[in-house]
Every structure is written in C-alpha cells, then in structure tokens.
Amino acid sequence: MDAWVLWLIAAGILLVLEMVTLTFYLLWLCVGTVVAAAVSWFAPEAYLAQVVAGCLVALVLTVFTKPISRKFRAAKGYEDTGIELVGREGIVVEPIEQGQYGIVKVGGDTWSATSTQTLGRDERVRVLRRSSTIIEVERWEEFI
Known part of the structure; x- marks a missing residue:
C-alpha cells in the first residue's frame, strides 16, 4: 500500500476523532496528515x-x-450561550443518578448534566455550574 493512502487513512481517523471531541487540536493534526499525504x-x-x-x-x-479564536470570542456580537445558563430552570430528560450523567433540557437546548442528587425524568432543576459541555444541576424546590 502506498504511503499517501496510509496518510489519508490516518487523516480520516483523526477527523472522526475530532468530530467526537470538538477540540480543534485533532483537526490541525488531520490537516497535517493531509499535507503529508500530498x-x-x-x-x-x-x-x-x-x-x-x-x-x-x-x-x-495549533x-x-x-x-x-480568542480574538473571535472577544469580538462584539459574540455570545457564549453557556454563560447565561447558570441559575436557569431546566427539565430532566434522562434521569440522573448521583455522580452519573443524564440529560437536561434548558430552554431549547439539551445538555449532559450531573448532580449530587438522584433526579428522575421530568423533574424541574436549576443550573448551578457549567463546564465546557456539562452542567451541574440541583432540584428546583431547594431554591424556592
């Protein structure tokens, strides 16, 4: 098998992994392998x-x-929707076991969520924190 084919296979694998992780670091490695293939x-x-x-x-x-990307985020008009999540109400879509992940719908978006409590489906929750793609929630009644 020719080396350029192996480079393209590696690029395809890196591209698929990038789609899973969404970090952009693997994307740049993918572009590098395409250049190596050329x-x-x-x-x-x-x-x-x-x-x-x-x-x-x-x-x-890299x-x-x-x-x-830092300049783009600081540009006028760019808003990170995750910042305004803290304090908002959501509904549990997939149950959350204590220390495990579930899914919560906040507004029109669904998020992977974790909690220190066990939360059942359709329970109202409030967002406490947000990391990159996971939010931490707690039962709504505790805040009323």
Whole structure:
C-alpha cells in the first residue's frame, strides 16, 4: 500500500476523532496528515519530508489559531450561550443518578448534566455550574 493512502487513512481517523471531541487540536493534526499525504504523492520516497511537512503544518495551525479564536470570542456580537445558563430552570430528560450523567433540557437546548442528587425524568432543576459541555444541576424546590 502506498504511503499517501496510509496518510489519508490516518487523516480520516483523526477527523472522526475530532468530530467526537470538538477540540480543534485533532483537526490541525488531520490537516497535517493531509499535507503529508500530498508530499507523499509527489515524493513517495521522501519519508522524512512527509513527516516534517505534516508536523510543521499541524504545529503552525495549533500555535496561530489560539490567538485568532480568542480574538473571535472577544469580538462584539459574540455570545457564549453557556454563560447565561447558570441559575436557569431546566427539565430532566434522562434521569440522573448521583455522580452519573443524564440529560437536561434548558430552554431549547439539551445538555449532559450531573448532580449530587438522584433526579428522575421530568423533574424541574436549576443550573448551578457549567463546564465546557456539562452542567451541574440541583432540584428546583431547594431554591424556592
């Protein structure tokens, strides 16, 4: 099997993993492997050039996209909807066992949620905290 095919297989695996994690770091590695595949297509015997080209592209993208994403978030009009979640009411869609994950609907969005309590389906909850993709909730009645 040609090296460029192996590079493209690696790129496909990295792309799928990126879709699962949503971190953008694996996306840059994926782009690097695509560049390595292109180098492999034009220079099949230059293995070191393939690796160096892929690594350089992944490194440059990783280093330079952090300030760009920070600038985008600070731009006027950008709102992180998760910030305003704290204190809002939600409904448990999938039950939450103590220390386990469940699903809570807040507004029109569903979130993975955890709680220090056991919460059943259709219980009203209030959002206490939000991490990147998981919210911590507590039974609504305790706040009234």
